Amino acid sequence: MMSLLDRILSPRGSSRDGARTLRLGIAGLGTVGASVVRMIERRAEALSAATGATIRVTAVSARDAKRDRGIDLSGFTWFDDPVALARSAEVDCVVELVGGSEGAAKEIVEAALAAGKHVVTANKALLAHHGNALAKMAETRGVTLAYEASVAGGIPVIKAIREGLAGNAVSRVYGIMNGTCNYILSRMEAEGLTFEACLKDAQALGYAEADPTFDVEGFDTAHKLAILTSLVFGVEIDVEGVSVEGISAIQPLDLTMADELGYRIKLLGVAQATEAGIEQRVHPTMVPKASAIAQVMGVTNAVTIDADAIKELTLIGPGAGGDATASAVVADIADVAAGLVRPTFGKPVTQLAASRRVEMQRHEGGYYVRLTVHDRTGVAAGVATRMAEREISIESIVQRRSAKAASSDPHGLSRQPVPLVLITYAATEGNIRAALDAIAADGLLAEAPQLIRIERE
Structure with a gap:
């Protein structure tokens, strides 16, 4: 037969x-x-x-x-x-x-x-x-x-997880999975350009679509993350369970402050096992400049896998392009030709568990918070008080006026809004959001706050 x-x-x-x-x-x-x-x-x-x-x-x-x-x-x-x-x-x-x-x-x-x-x-x-x-x-x-x-173009991350790491229990997978966003953030950091200026250049070079929403607002990364989550944790794909934020609100000051504090800003997709369930999130993230993933610039992609046996593995390579993507396609064709038939997501679909969602409000970690506040006495103290009420400890606080404002008004007589930057110790997303709502209710803010999560090694 x-x-x-x-x-x-x-x-x-x-x-x-x-x-x-x-x-x-x-x-x-x-x-x-x-x-x-x-x-x-x-x-x-x-x-x-x-x-x-x-x-x-x-x-x-x-x-x-x-x-x-x-x-x-x-x-x-x-x-x-x-x-x-x-x-x-x-x-x-x-x-x-x-x-x-x-x-x-x-x-x-x-x-x-x-x-x-x-x-x-x-x-x-x-x-x-x-x-x-x-x-x-x-x-x-x-x-x-x-x-x-x-996922990640020419990087063989699927094979690495499903075959190369079969003997490992993976606790977290995260990475830079969209070259458009990484290119924009790299240019903003290196040249002090605005998001809008870098996006225009990315479109001219063919790195971004005419309608860039899918890329810059994080949805492309969310699709890729949902696939990796299923493969890593043995759960059904649940793209609706991914919390998504893009990079369009990032300003040059955020990248400057990140650099001074020893970080770089990357759009990361993160999937992590917690006691409450699987946390899936896509958002701008501050990563230590000494980390492998912080060195990935331009349109390059990178995926880091945290596992019990190998500890940490980072795969870096081209995330798009004809030959790079074709390389991954042909690798799959070769497996088919060799007769290798495996369960799609690492185990039979009937054995995949339902994904237990963990909302971002429960995420716990350090945060970078940039507030544009009214330049008056007591503002910093008011902010610190609201943070303390939610049991949020502040690691550092920096208040500065822009160079342009300082040169034109050296004595601060115009009282233009100024940026106030906070770095917190570990806190829950829910508490951070509640504190920011209270600060806004106090009338201390001149515009919406910027919130960037910090992923420490």
Whole structure:
């Protein structure tokens, strides 16, 4: 009787050298899709030697058949309908590179899995919203749903967690998972530029979309974090349980103060096991400048894993780009060709626990608080009193006037609002928020406060 592997690989027979053949159907021929085609062709011999199978693209689909992508498509069957490609008898494994959580991408993956075909995808949004159901479909049919490229681009973080760290109990995973945000914060810190100026440059360079909301407000990172949380902690994906804040409120002064205090500001996605449940949060974070993750600048990504045996492991590399993402896609294809079929999220879907959400109000740690206060006697004391009422201990407090204001008004006669910066010891988010509400009610604030969490090593 033909084995499952032999049935999936080369149902129409063997290649000339006797090796099995894995026939790929690629849906989506943008930068990543074209890079995948080129990489499969360039690495054909090495991939065959490593997997024992010939990997061959047989079918493709995209919106524009006439577009010049720098690759020869004449040897592939063209499908105007990507769902038809997913169902085609000419395809053993479907590579979904269309993107988006709904519509064509979801239909392609569902059709492929229903037909008993392996799926390789780079689609974090699809997995974040439908991963539980899709994983169940894949496992029911004994096929792979692979997604290395969905988190941190070319960094092999999925394989590292699921395979390389199988003997470890992971307590926390966190990282820089969005290159757009890291580029903006790096430029703001290095050049003292505003968020708006750096965003404009990022858009001109192609690092940010025309509508950058998904990236800069943290939603892209939240999708990736939800996937890692499921894999690390053995729980169902719960993207709605991720608390999300973006970087659009960060000002140059925040980066200057962070530097003076020995920190850098990064947009981090953090998933952590607590006694109350799994804490998932995305927000600007102050990290010690001496830490590995603080050294990651520009569009580069990094993921740190805290575990019992290896203690701390940080993986750093390109988070996007055609070749980097294609590298992760082809790694998954190679696993399929070698016959490696694993549970999608590290254990069978039926064994994944329901995620117990921990609200941000219960998060406990140190905080950077920037208050824009009215420049009058007693303000700092009033702030300290409200903090003390919520049992918040202040590690340091700095009040300064801007250089521009000081030079134009050296005696402080104009009484313009001034920044007051506090660093707290460990406190709960709920207590911090309550103290800030009380400070606002006292009429001490000239504008909304800035709150940045501190992740100490």
